[in-house]
Amino acid sequence: MKNKVLKKGDKAHLSDLKIGQRAKVLGLHLDKPELRRHLLDMGITKGTEILIKKVAPMGDPVDIELRGYELCIRKEEMKNIDIEVL
Amino acid sequence: MKIALVGNQNSGKTTLFNLLTGTNQKIGNWPGVTIERKVGRIKDLGDDLVDLPGIYSLSPYTIEEEISRNFVLDGKPDLIINIVDATSIERSLYLTTQLMELDTKVIIALNMADRLEAKGICIDTEKLSKEIGTDVVKISALKETGIEELKSIIRRNKNAQVKSKEIFKSSLENEILKVRNELKVNRFMAIKILENDKLYQKYQIAIVKNSRQKLEETYKMDIEEIIANLRYDYIVEIKNKSAKMKSVKESMSDKLDKIFLNKFIAFPIFIAIMFLVYYLSVGVVGSFTVDWVAGIVENFGLLVEQGLTNLGASNWSTSLVVDGIIAGVGAVLGFVPQLTILFLCISILETTGYMSRVTFLLDKLFKKFGLSGETLVPFIVGLGCSVPAIMSTRIIKDNKERDLSIMLTPFIPCSAKLPIIAMFTGYFFADNSGLVSASLYFFAIAIILLSAIIIKKLFMKNSGTAFISELPEYKLPSVKYVARDVFDKVKEFIKRAGTIILFCSVTIWFLLSFSWKLEYGIEVEDSILASIGNTISWIFYPMLGTFSWEAAVSAIQGLVAKEQVISSMSIIAGFAEEIEEGSMLFKSAAFKFFTPISAYAFMVFNLFSAPCFGAIGAMKRELGSTKKMLKAIAFQTALAWILASLVFNVGTFMSSF
Ligand SMILES: Nc1nc2c(ncn2[C@@H]2O[C@H](COP(=O)(O)OP(=O)(O)OP(=O)(O)O)[C@@H](O)[C@H]2O)c(=O)[nH]1
Numbered sequence: 001m002k003n004k005v006l007k008k009g010d011k012a013h014l015s016d017l018k019i020g021q022r023a024k025v026l027g028l029h030l031d032k033p034e035l036r037r038h039l040l041d042m043g044i045t046k047g048t049e050i051l052i053k054k055v056a057p058m059g060d061p062v063d064i065e066l067r068g069y070e071l072c073i074r075k076e077e078m079k080n081i082d083i084e085v086l
Numbered sequence: 087m088k089i090a091l092v093g094n095q096n097s098g099k100t101t102l103f104n105l106l107t108g109t110n111q112k113i114g115n116w117p118g119v120t121i122e123r124k125v126g127r128i129k130d131l132g133d134d135l136v137d138l139p140g141i142y143s144l145s146p147y148t149i150e151e152e153i154s155r156n157f158v159l160d161g162k163p164d165l166i167i168n169i170v171d172a173t174s175i176e177r178s179l180y181l182t183t184q185l186m187e188l189d190t191k192v193i194i195a196l197n198m199a200d201r202l203e204a205k206g207i208c209i210d211t212e213k214l215s216k217e218i219g220t221d222v223v224k225i226s227a228l229k230e231t232g233i234e235e236l237k238s239i240i241r242r243n244k245n246a247q248v249k250s251k252e253i254f255k256s257s258l259e260n261e262i263l264k265v266r267n268e269l270k271v272n273r274f275m276a277i278k279i280l281e282n283d284k285l286y287q288k289y290q291i292a293i294v295k296n297s298r299q300k301l302e303e304t305y306k307m308d309i310e311e312i313i314a315n316l317r318y319d320y321i322v323e324i325k326n327k328s329a330k331m332k333s334v335k336e337s338m339s340d341k342l343d344k345i346f347l348n349k350f351i352a353f354p355i356f357i358a359i360m361f362l363v364y365y366l367s368v369g370v371v372g373s374f375t376v377d378w379v380a381g382i383v384e385n386f387g388l389l390v391e392q393g394l395t396n397l398g399a400s401n402w403s404t405s406l407v408v409d410g411i412i413a414g415v416g417a418v419l420g421f422v423p424q425l426t427i428l429f430l431c432i433s434i435l436e437t438t439g440y441m442s443r444v445t446f447l448l449d450k451l452f453k454k455f456g457l458s459g460e461t462l463v464p465f466i467v468g469l470g471c472s473v474p475a476i477m478s479t480r481i482i483k484d485n486k487e488r489d490l491s492i493m494l495t496p497f498i499p500c501s502a503k504l505p506i507i508a509m510f511t512g513y514f515f516a517d518n519s520g521l522v523s524a525s526l527y528f529f530a531i532a533i534i535l536l537s538a539i540i541i542k543k544l545f546m547k548n549s550g551t552a553f554i555s556e557l558p559e560y561k562l563p564s565v566k567y568v569a570r571d572v573f574d575k576v577k578e579f580i581k582r583a584g585t586i587i588l589f590c591s592v593t594i595w596f597l598l599s600f601s602w603k604l605e606y607g608i609e610v611e612d613s614i615l616a617s618i619g620n621t622i623s624w625i626f627y628p629m630l631g632t633f634s635w636e637a638a639v640s641a642i643q644g645l646v647a648k649e650q651v652i653s654s655m656s657i658i659a660g661f662a663e664e665i666e667e668g669s670m671l672f673k674s675a676a677f678k679f680f681t682p683i684s685a686y687a688f689m690v691f692n693l694f695s696a697p698c699f700g701a702i703g704a705m706k707r708e709l710g711s712t713k714k715m716l717k718a719i720a721f722q723t724a725l726a727w728i729l730a731s732l733v734f735n736v737g738t739f740m741s742s743f
Contacts, residue, residue: 067318068173
C-alpha cells in the first residue's frame with residue numbers, strides 16, 4: 001500500500017492515511033485483548049469516523065480526531081485498524 | 087455521606103475536588119495526574135469526597151484505573167459525581183452509561199462549560215437530563231460557576247434511590263434480562279458477565295454462554311464489540327437530541343501545535359524551553375540572589391555570634407548556633423529564590439498542556455530506546471520531586487517497563503538537586519551557569535536512554551506497551567493555582583530546612599567539633615567526621631583527583647536529602663582554616679581543590695547516585711520488594727560512580743592538551 005495515494009472508497013489500514021484524510025472504521029484486529037477493549041472503550045468502534053489531525057515531528061505517534069475529541073495513537077496500533085477512506 | 091468523584095482523565099476532577107474541599111491537590115494539563123485516591127471534606131456540606139484517578143471505562147486498562155473501578159464497585163459510595171468534559175461529551179458519556187448501571191445515584195457535572203461557546207457547542211442540560219435519566223448540571227471548576235447548583239443537587243440527592251435504565255436495542259436487552267433473572271444480579275454485573283469479564287468468572291454458566299453466542303451470531307461481532315457499539319449508538323442518539331455542534335475554524339490549540347509540533351522547529355523549541363528553565367532558575371536570577379541571601383545569612387550569623395557572646399554564652403554553644411545551625415540551614419535557604427523560579431516554570435509547563443506535547447514529540451525517540459511515551463510522564467514530574475514521579479509510573483501498563491522507569495526516574499535532576507547544581511555551576515561556570523546546568527539535564531536524559539536500551543537488550547525481551555493518550559488543548563494557567571502550587575512547594579522546602587536539615591546540621595556540627603574521646607576544641611582533622619570520612623574518601627578519589635573526606639561525607643548525606651550536601655559542605659567549610667575573605671565555600675581549605683572538571687564530576691555523582699530516603703521508600707513501595715529496590719540503588723550508585731570517574735578522567739585528559 002506504500003506511496004499509493006488513497007482515494008475515497010479505498011479500503012486500507014488507518015496507518016496508511018495522510019494528514020487531513022478522513023476514514024470510517026471497518027474493524028479492529030489487535031492481538032492483545034485488553035488493548036482492543038481499550039480502543040473500543042475510547043470510541044474506535046465499527047462505523048466511527050476518524051480524521052488524521054496531527055502527526056508528530058518524527059512521524060509517530062499520530063493525533064486523530066474522533067467522536068469530538070483527539071487521541072494520540074501509534075502507527076503500530078493503527079496498522080491493526082481497518083478503514084474505508086471517506 | 088461518602089461521595090465519589092469519577093470521570094475521564096483530564097476532565098477537571100482534581101480542580102473540582104480542590105474547589106469543593108478547599109485544598110490544593112496537584113493538577114496538570116495532561117492525562118493521568120491523579121494516581122491515588124484522595125479524600126477531603128466538602129465545605130459547608132460536611133460530606134466526604136473521594137477524588138479518584140481518571141478512567142474511561144469500568145473495564146480497567148492500567149493499575150490506576152483499577153483503583154478507581156475497585157472503589158466504585160467495592161467502596162460503596164453513597165453518591166457518584168460523574169464529572170464530564172462538556173467539550174467532548176460523546177466519549178465522556180460512555181463511562182456515564184456504565185456508572186448508571188450500578189445501584190448508586192449518579193449526578194452528572196458537565197465541566198468546562200466556559201469553553202463551550204468557543205468550541206461552538208450548545209448543550210441543553212434539561213433535555214440531556216431527561217434523556218439520560220439523572221440530574222445534569224453545567225459547571226466550570228476553573229471559573230467557579232454552577233458550583234452552588236451542584237451542591238444543592240448533592241443535598242437533594244442524599245439517600246436517593248435509583249433504578250437502572252434500559253438503553254440498548256431489545257435484542258441485547260432481552261439477553262441482559264435473562265442473565266439478571268437467572269443469576270439474580272444487578273444490571274452492571276449482568277452486562278459484565280455477558281462480556282465474560284475476569285471479575286465474574288464464576289458466573290459463566292451455560293445460559294450465559296448461550297446468550298453470548300446468540301448475540302455474537304446475530305451481530306457478527308464479538309460480545310465486547312457489540313456492547314461498545316450499542317453503547318455508543320445510544321450516546322450518539324441522546325447527544326443529537328440534546329446538543330448542537332457548530333463546526334468552528336481552526337482552534338487556538340491547532341494553531342499553536344503548528345508551531346510546537348512543527349517538523350523542523352519542535353525539537354529546537356523543546357531544547358530552548360528546557361534551557362530557559364535552567365537559565366532562569368540557575369543562571370540569571372540565580373547567582374545574584376544567592377550572593378545577596380548568603381550575605382544576609384552571614385551577617386545574621388555575625389550578629390547572632392555577637393549577641394550570644396555578649397550574653398555570655400559559652401564558646402561551644404555559640405559555635406553550635408553559628409557554625410552549625412546558621413551555616414547549615416542558611417546554606418540551604420539561600421537557594422529558595424532559585425527553587426521558587428524552578429517551581430514556577432514547572433507549574434506553568436504542567437498546566438498549559440505543553441508537557442503533553444513533549445510526550446507526543448519524544449515518543450518515537452524513546453521508543454527507539456525501548457521506552458514508551460508514557461515513561462516521559464514520570465521524567466517530567468521528576469523535575470520537581472522524585473517521589474510523586476515514581477508514583478506516577480503507575481500509568482505505565484507493562485510491568486517490566488514500569489520497573490525500569492522507577493529505576494531511571496531518580497536520574498532526572500529533582501528540585502532538591504538544584505542547590506547542588508546552582509552552587510557548583512554558579513562558582514565554577516559563572517557566566518555559563520545556566521548552560522552548564524541545562525547540560526546536566528540533557529546528560530541525564532541521554533543516560534536514561536542509554537541505560538534503558540542496555541537493560542532492555544540484556545534482560546527484557548519482547549516487552550512494550552501501546553501508547554494511547556489524549557492530547558489536551560492548551561490552556562492559560564490559572565494564576566491562583568500556580569501561585570498556591572509554588573507557594574506550597576517552597577513552603578515544603580523551607581519546612582525541610584527547619585526540620586531534617588536542621589537536625590543534620592546539629593549532628594554534623596557535633597561530629598566535627600568532637601573527637602572520638604568526646605573532647606571539644608580539637609583540630610577538625612581529629613574530629614569524628616574526619617575520621618569517618620577518611621575511611622571512605624578513597625571511593626571518591628577517581629572523580630575528585632584527591633582524597634577529600636569533606637566531599638565524601640557530604641556526598642553521602644545526599645541520602646537524607648539532596649540539599650543536605652550543600653548544608654554539610656557549608657558547615658565543614660566554616661570549620662576549615664584559612665578562609666579568605668568573602669567566606670566563599672570554594673575558597674576554604676576544605677574545598678579549594680575543586681576544579682571545574684572535578685566540580686562537574688561531583689555534580690554528576692550526586693545527580694545519578696542513590697536518591698534520598700524519601701525516594702528510596704517510594705521506589706520500594708512501587709517496585710514491590712526490598713530486593714528489587716536494593717538492586718536499583720546499587721545500579722544507580724555504581725553507574726553514578728562510573729560516570730563521575732569517567733567525566734573526571736576524560737576531562738582531565740582532554741584539558742592536558
Ligand atoms: N477551561 C477550563 N479548564 C478547566 C476546568 N476544570 C479544569 N480545567 C483544566 O483542565 C486541566 C485538567 O484538570 P485536572 O483537575 O488536573 O483534571 P483531572 O480530571 O483531575 O485529571 P487527571 O488527574 O489526569 O485524571 C487543568 O489544566 C485544569 O486547569 C474548567 O472548568 N474550565
